[in-house]
Amino acid sequence: xxxxxxxxxxxxxxxxxxxxxxxxxxxxxxxxxxxxxxxxxxxxxxxxxxxxxxxxxxxxxxxxxxxxxxxxxxxxxxxxxxxxxxxxxxxxxxxxxxxxxxxxxxxxxxxxxxxxxxxxxxxxxxxxxxxxxxxxxxxxxxxxxxxxxxxxxxxxxxxxxxxxxxxxxxxxxxxxxxxxxxxxxxxxxxxxxxxxxxxxxxxxxxxxxxxxxxxxxxxxxxxxxxxxxxxxxxxxxxxxxxxxxxxxxxxxxxxxxxxxxxxxxxxxxxxxxxxxxxxxxxxxxxxxxxxxxxxxxxxxxxxxxxxxxxxxxxxxxxxxxxxxxxxxxxxxxxxxxxxxxxxxxxxxxxxxxxxxxxxxxxxxxxxxxxxxxxxxxxxxxxxxxxxxxxxxxxxxxxxxxxxxxxxxxxxxxxxxxxxxxxxxxxxxxxxxxxxxxxxxxxxxxxxxxxxxxxxxxxxxxxxxxxxxxxxxxxxxxxxxxxxxxx
Ligand SMILES: Cc1cc2nc3c(=O)[nH]c(=O)nc-3n(C[C@H](O)[C@H](O)[C@H](O)COP(=O)(O)OP(=O)(O)OC[C@H]3O[C@@H](n4cnc5c(N)ncnc54)[C@H](O)[C@@H]3O)c2cc1C
Numbered sequence: 001x002x003x004x005x006x007x008x009x010x011x012x013x014x015x016x017x018x019x020x021x022x023x024x025x026x027x028x029x030x031x032x033x034x035x036x037x038x039x040x041x042x043x044x045x046x047x048x049x050x051x052x053x054x055x056x057x058x059x060x061x062x063x064x065x066x067x068x069x070x071x072x073x074x075x076x077x078x079x080x081x082x083x084x085x086x087x088x089x090x091x092x093x094x095x096x097x098x099x100x101x102x103x104x105x106x107x108x109x110x111x112x113x114x115x116x117x118x119x120x121x122x123x124x125x126x127x128x129x130x131x132x133x134x135x136x137x138x139x140x141x142x143x144x145x146x147x148x149x150x151x152x153x154x155x156x157x158x159x160x161x162x163x164x165x166x167x168x169x170x171x172x173x174x175x176x177x178x179x180x181x182x183x184x185x186x187x188x189x190x191x192x193x194x195x196x197x198x199x200x201x202x203x204x205x206x207x208x209x210x211x212x213x214x215x216x217x218x219x220x221x222x223x224x225x226x227x228x229x230x231x232x233x234x235x236x237x238x239x240x241x242x243x244x245x246x247x248x249x250x251x252x253x254x255x256x257x258x259x260x261x262x263x264x265x266x267x268x269x270x271x272x273x274x275x276x277x278x279x280x281x282x283x284x285x286x287x288x289x290x291x292x293x294x295x296x297x298x299x300x301x302x303x304x305x306x307x308x309x310x311x312x313x314x315x316x317x318x319x320x321x322x323x324x325x326x327x328x329x330x331x332x333x334x335x336x337x338x339x340x341x342x343x344x345x346x347x348x349x350x351x352x353x354x355x356x357x358x359x360x361x362x363x364x365x366x367x368x369x370x371x372x373x374x375x376x377x378x379x380x381x382x383x384x385x386x387x388x389x390x391x392x393x394x395x396x397x398x399x400x401x402x403x404x405x406x407x408x409x410x411x412x413x414x415x416x417x418x419x420x421x422x423x424x425x426x427x428x429x430x431x432x433x434x435x436x437x438x439x440x441x442x443x444x445x446x447x448x449x450x451x452x453x454x455x456x457x458x459x460x461x462x463x464x465x466x467x468x469x470x471x472x473x474x475x476x477x478x479x480x481x482x483x484x485x486x
Contacts, residue, residue: 002183004028004168004364006111007199009175009213011187012042013155014327014343015205018356019162019169025359025368029167030197031159032188036458038155040278043462044230044314045255045313046269049074049082049147049349051111053089053246054254056104061111067349068112074349075115078237079376079385080415081157082149084117085258086243088130090138090298095248101142110143113186115416116386117145133239135300148244148258151348152462156451157378164379171452178202178218201339202360208278208315210344220340223330224320227275231313232268233291234260234468238299239466247298255294261465262405264309267291274315283311309468316345327354331361339365381416391415401428406438413464421446427470435478436470444478448485456482 001129006022008015011033023029033039049071051064074082091098105120125131125141163169173190185203188195206213214222237259239245244258260266270287288305295303319328327346333339339362346354356371383391388411399422402410414421421443425431432441438458447453447463456478460467470478 002198002200004030004197004199006030006201006203006362007184007186007197007204008032008205009178009217010203010205010207010209011037011155011159011169011171012040012205012207013038013045013151013158013351014042014207014346014355015203016155016159016162016169017351018203018205018341018343018358019167020158020165021352021355021359021371021373022362022368023162023165023167024032024372025370027359027362027366027368029162030199031162031167031169032173032175032186032190033146033169033171036171036454036462037159037169037452038152038462039458041230041314041316042155043152044232044234044312045348046230047149047258047266047348048244048256049149050087051108051146052347052349052365053104053108056108061107064108065111066353067347068108070349070353072113072115073352074149075147075385077374077376078154078157078381079383080380080391080412081154081378081387081389082147082385083412084145084147084385086118086130086143087246087256088123088125088141088143088243089144089246089248090125090134090141091298092138094250095252098140098142103223105142114145120144125214129241130239130243131243132299133241134245134298138298143243146244149348149413154348156463157380160379160451161376165481169452172454175213175217180218180220180340183338199338201341202331203341203343203358207344208274208281208317210317210342214342218340220332222342226273226320227278227315227317228271228292229274229281229313229315230269230271230293231287231311232266232270233283233288233308233311234266235303235307235309236265236309237263238265238295238301238303245298247294250298253294254329256293257295257299261468262409264468267295267303268312278315281313281315285312286482293465318345329354329358329361330482331358333365335433338438380417384414388412399425401425409438409464414483420450433477433481435474435481436466439464439466439470439478441481444481445485448482454482454486455479 005027008031019031051068091184123141177187179185184199211225248254257267292303391411392407
């Protein structure tokens with residue numbers, strides 16, 4: 001008998017979503033990630049949970065409706081990671097006419113049961129706080145509801161849920177060879193040790209590495225693929241209102257600017273074809289300039305490349321024959337050839353649903369229970385989304401040393417699992433050393449013990465974004481602390 005029912009290569013959003021779905025349906029699952037969970041494209045997404053107005057513009061109504069239905073599910077199962085926001089599109093005299101935007105949002109509202117989110121509206125932004133940060137000529141804007149998400153925490157908490165349903169999650173474990181007969185035999189270099197396991201089915205969810213893994217590790221034929229790089233920039237905060245701006249650029253694209261980690265603004269996205277090694281992806285200067293220019297058309301304060309404090313880029317493959325970013329799922333099984341599932345691309349919003357579809361492909365091969373992930377909260381997400389502020393208040397009542405922004409960050413990251421991080425501490429001193437403004441030893445220990453963090457980057461850029469405000473000396477202190485905990 002094989003060691004596992006399903007082995008998954010790749011711990012990005014696609015891989016962990018497969019692991020969660022399959023483990024909860026009773027399969028014996030193991031996932032191998034060569035680096036950190038969400039260490040590649042899955043922490044470089046636009047971080048939006050939305051129906052996507054650019055998709056609406058292409059009149060793909062069914063796809064928008066499906067994404068909006070998923071938005072409701074995310075709000076229910078991950079109310080700590082997914083936050084509703086008002087999205088604001090200023091009308092621009094050179095771009096889409098206001099009547100078209102108004103009509104589009106009317107359709108957008110109608111494609112979903114909004115589940116308590118307010119409908120779209122027209123704003124006079126000369127007299128509205130959202131207009132304060134914008135150039136003067138913008139008089140009218142349209143406002144609608146969508147959500148933002150912490151993408152890399154979504155990956156980690158999905159993996160945690162998979163593990164709590166029995167999946168084995170191995171980070172720092174690179175799959176170097178997979179032989180296919182009526183089962184799969186995988187050779188893995190797992191934190192320096194070579195090990196071999198067998199599995200009845202295999203999923204290749206290696207994102208930008210998909211064609212390379214198919215060719216050199218699995219040695220299986222694959223259709224022709226192309227790769228796309230997607231990038232965003234982070235700059236010091238450009239506005240203090242809690243909304244996402246959607247700007248129409250002069251090439252017809254929609255660019256967004258959203259509040260990010262209290263003191264910053266995230267601006268994205270720009271995409272272009274990519275060739276090369278997905279492990280070495282950097283944002284070209286021309287792309288930085290493009291986003292700065294696009295944002296400067298609207299913001300009063302000019303955005304210059306020298307303002308950029310960090311760039312974020314990821315690479316994803318697309319089928320050479322496909323357009324857009326719907327994501328691809330390929331399934332192959334034959335007599336005496338164990339099933340192979342290949343899954344890549346797709347947006348964050350529909351990742352849960354696509355994993356559900358993919359695992360369902362395996363039903364002829366194993367007995368398994370029905371789909372379940374739409375109704376089960378991710379770890380820490382067992383509260384109603386409109387009670388987020390109440391959860392923050394409760395946290396501040398219990399741990400009186402927490403400031404409001406700190407409590408917001410902690411509830412946003414851990415939800416109802418926060419007691420497992422802070423325990424019975426009465427003072428900050430009881431939480432161990434402090435790195436930077438607010439990262440405590442207790443939080444770092446929790447992340448290492450429960451969320452597979454091994455290195456400072458895992459904590460500073462994926463489990464949190466505290467790298468943005470962490471002084472270099474504290475980063476070194478954190479590295480020593482983590483080396484001693486290991
Ligand atoms: C053109 C384009 C536009 C997009 N636009 C959006 C958008 O608007 N909104 C949105 O939400 N999303 C968008 N995305 C999607 C998003 O970036 C990703 O598709 C999503 O995060 C899923 O990533 P993944 O898990 O497939 O890959 P990744 O996150 O890259 O994960 C793959 C993992 O596999 C691991 N790996 C590779 N080889 C091995 C090996 N041999 N052994 C072990 N591990 C290995 C890597 O280390 C990596 O962590 C877009 C994607 C594309 C292509």
